[in-house]
Amino acid sequence: MAPRLVVIAGPTAVGKTPVAMALGREIAVEITCADSRTLYRGMDIGTAKPTREERERIPHHLIDVARPDEVITLAEYQRLAQRAIDETRARGRLPLLVGGTGLYIRAVVDELQIPPAAPDWRLRATLEAEERTGGPGTLHRRLSVVDPAAAARIHPNNVRRIIRALEVHARTGVPISVHERSSDRQSSAGAGCGDAEGPVLMIALTTERARLYERIRRRIDQHLAAGLVDEVRGLIAAGYATSLPALQGLGYKEIVPYLEGRASLEETRAVLQRNTQRYAKRQLTWFRGDGRYRWVEVGDHPPEVVAARIRAILLEREETPDDPGVSGTGC
Numbered sequence: 001m002a003p004r005l006v007v008i009a010g011p012t013a014v015g016k017t018p019v020a021m022a023l024g025r026e027i028a029v030e031i032t033c034a035d036s037r038t039l040y041r042g043m044d045i046g047t048a049k050p051t052r053e054e055r056e057r058i059p060h061h062l063i064d065v066a067r068p069d070e071v072i073t074l075a076e077y078q079r080l081a082q083r084a085i086d087e088t089r090a091r092g093r094l095p096l097l098v099g100g101t102g103l104y105i106r107a108v109v110d111e112l113q114i115p116p117a118a119p120d121w122r123l124r125a126t127l128e129a130e131e132r133t134g135g136p137g138t139l140h141r142r143l144s145v146v147d148p149a150a151a152a153r154i155h156p157n158n159v160r161r162i163i164r165a166l167e168v169h170a171r172t173g174v175p176i177s178v179h180e181r182s183s184d185r186q187s188s189a190g191a192g193c194g195d196a197e198g199p200v201l202m203i204a205l206t207t208e209r210a211r212l213y214e215r216i217r218r219r220i221d222q223h224l225a226a227g228l229v230d231e232v233r234g235l236i237a238a239g240y241a242t243s244l245p246a247l248q249g250l251g252y253k254e255i256v257p258y259l260e261g262r263a264s265l266e267e268t269r270a271v272l273q274r275n276t277q278r279y280a281k282r283q284l285t286w287f288r289g290d291g292r293y294r295w296v297e298v299g300d301h302p303p304e305v306v307a308a309r310i311r312a313i314l315l316e317r318e319e320t321p322d323d324p325g326v327s328g329t330g331c
Contacts (some may be wrong), residue, residue, distance in 0.1 A: 003314070004198035005085060007105055007321075008098045009034070009287055011217040011280035012250075014297055015306070017050055019205065020098045024058040024308035027314075029089040030062045032081050034099030034108070037249045039077070040068045042235055045228045046251035048219065054160035061088075068235060068246040075114040078107040102286035109200050113179070120167055127163045139166065147175035152204055155282060160245065203310055204293040206284070211299070216276045222268060229255055 006029075008020050020031055033039075037047040041064045050060055062083035066072050072080075081097070085108070088095040097108060106112060131139045144151040150165045168176040175205060194313045207215075232247075232255040242256045254272045257263040263271070287293055296309050 002198055003094075003201040005095050005097060005109070005200045005316070006088065006310075007034075007109065007200060007202040007293075008096055008205065008310070009102070009105055009203065009293065010100060010298075011212060011283040011287075012100055013048075013219045013275060013280070014205045014207060014212060015215070015303060016098050016100065016205060017054070018153065018303035019298075019306045019310070020096050021050075021054055021058060021085050022303040023096070023310055026307065026311055028093045029096050030059040030061065030084075030091070030093050031096045031098050031120065032084045032088070032096050033063055034101050034104045036077075036101045036104060037246065037251075038099075039065050039072050039146070040246045041066065041072075042068060043231070043237055043246065043252070044225050045226050045231045046249075046255075048223070059088075068240045069244055071113075071119065073119065074103065074107055074112075078114065079114070081108045095229055100283050102283065102290075106290075109202070120171060123167055123170060124212065127166060128159070131159055141198060142166065142244070147177050149177035150175060153177075160248070200292075201313065202285045202290070202293045203313070204295050205298050205306065206295055207298040212280060213273075213277055216280065217273055220272045220276065223251065224265075224269065233259055250275055257305075266307070 008016050008023075010016050015239060022031075023029060024031070031050075033050075035047065037043055037061060040047075040051050040135070043049070049063060054060070055063065062077070062080055065080065070290075081104070085095040097105060099105065107114070127139060137156050139159060140151060140154070140156040143154070143162050143165055146169050147165055151162075152162075154161045154165065156162075165176045168174075168179065172179075228251070232252055234251075235247065236242060236256075236259070240255070247253065247256075251272065254268055254275060258265060258268040294313060298306055
């Protein structure tokens with residue numbers, strides 16, 4: 001049965017967009033972005049947003065849908081993404097869900113039931129202040145008490161997700177891990193992969209660690225050369241506070257100390273490199289935890305070669321036994 005959706009995931013800088021664009025030159029597709037930051041207008045360079053020319057060549061969805069001072073919740077993203085995917089299928093094109101935000105992908109693929117708790121901005125501000133006063137790890141220790149399962153899964157430095165978990169517990173009285181287990185049971189009963197409309201083909205791009213880090217280094221240099229500092233400066237000048245969740249994202253929060261005179265450009269570049277590598281490692285850990293992904297090695301191959309491998313999977317062509325380019329099993 002032909003897939004109803006193809007996911008192209010992987011760590012930052014691995015080359016997801018070029019591969020998706022190359023695939024789109026061979027078959028009729030539309031791309032729905034699975035990225036928590038390309039949603040926001042004015043944040044183009046630091047998010048490696050597809051260019052206007054790329055978006056004109058192949059339709060993209062969920063780009064520039066909100067201002068940086070607005071918050072797109074996971075539930076809102078899920079709703080918008082599903083609508084875009086359904087409309088793509090109605091036009092007779094194959095939907096591609098492309099990005100590196102694993103939770104967004106899972107929300108769509110598994111039709112997660114998002115915990116019923118609207119954002120409580122006062123509580124969030126209180127928790128943020130508590131983390132600043134108590135020092136790093138303060139909130140993670142509290143989460144370990146009320147929801148050990150969530151604390152074991154969420155990195156102590158991921159303050160936003162920790163705050164969300166504490167918020168859900170405070171508003172519903174039920175740990176977020178319990179909500180998620182309920183969603184998992186529903187997904188395993190048939191809400192996700194392999195339903196009557198066709199399976200979901202989940203592809204994860206990867207490459208050797210040193211090569212990925214070199215790609216990250218080149219991307220950071222390209223972003224700085226393209227005007228990332230001025231992009232952040234312009235957002236602040238437009239009145240967007242540096243404490244906004246959008247501006248606390250990777251590639252933006254690291255620029256603020258430089259603009260405030262607290263770091264040199266070289267120090268900023270080094271912090272960007274370190275933080276991006278750490279983020280890529282967390283992404284790989286997330287995707288490796290989901291056995292549905294088919295892993296495709298990028299190496300130094302051009303995007304067209306990698307896209308051809310994905311197309312071969314789509315056409316259910318078996319790779320030769322000695323081909324190292326594809327591994328794993330799909331949906």
